[in-house]
């Protein structure tokens with residue numbers, strides 16, 4: 001449980017789950033195999049990160065790596081469970097038991113870098129799944145991130161690679177400061193990162209339009225076998241942090257776009273941000289309903 005009145009709080013999960021139920025998604029709580037999670041996490045993160053977090057939680061409440069990241073005695077377990085849930089989603093897709101999976105998880109992940117927690121994130125859930133997928137031969141992978149914040153951690157982790165495409169639409173300039181349109185990857189990864197920075201106050205047409213354009217660009221570069229989505233709902237007009245003007249209907253349009261882009265390929269969406277509880281529930285329901 002986060003402390004200090006933090007916006008990234010337990011009630012978010014109830015809201016996201018209520019939204020996914022409304023969309024008719026079947027709900028399951030996977031087993032947590034800590035050893036398997038750590039193996040997957042350390043494929044993408046510095047091996048010292050999970051152990052540092054586990055030890056720090058023994059001395060909680062405290063902050064971890066950043067003033068944005070308060071921890072409680074349960075934070076390590078929650079972060080491990082979040083990854084376990086996302087990996088289980090990948091497994092369901094791999095087994096052909098589902099074609100669209102939503103991992104309603106917290107803490108979120110897309111700001112976590114190789115060695116550092118930041119921006120409410122500890123382990124980069126979507127990046128861990130992308131790496132697990134590539135190592136199982138399930139790539140190439142597209143990661144589409146529509147959270148209002150740029151996923152600096154995800155971008156950094158795959159910036160030099162051509163087997164994982166990272167596409168982000170976000171407010172800019174804004175936290176965490178990265179995500180300019182000129183950040184497109186390097187080396188063999190050049191062209192496999194695309195950023196669509198938007199000014200504060202972007203509405204449905206602007207936000208969805210940027211995503212639509214980004215998906216067209218992605219399609220020119222890669223034919224993904226697997227779609228991963230960093231599904232953040234903090235671009236909603238009611239969100240206390242985002243400063244954008246996307247409506248609940250806008251998230252339905254985003255779901256429809258992604259459903260069309262992924263077509264017959266498997267898709268796993270993982271929860272990132274979204275800090276207004278009612279807007280989060282409604283947006284998850286709209287997004288998953290369209291998906």
Ligand SMILES: [Zn+2]
Nearest residue numbers: 147149234273
């Ligand atoms: Zn966010």
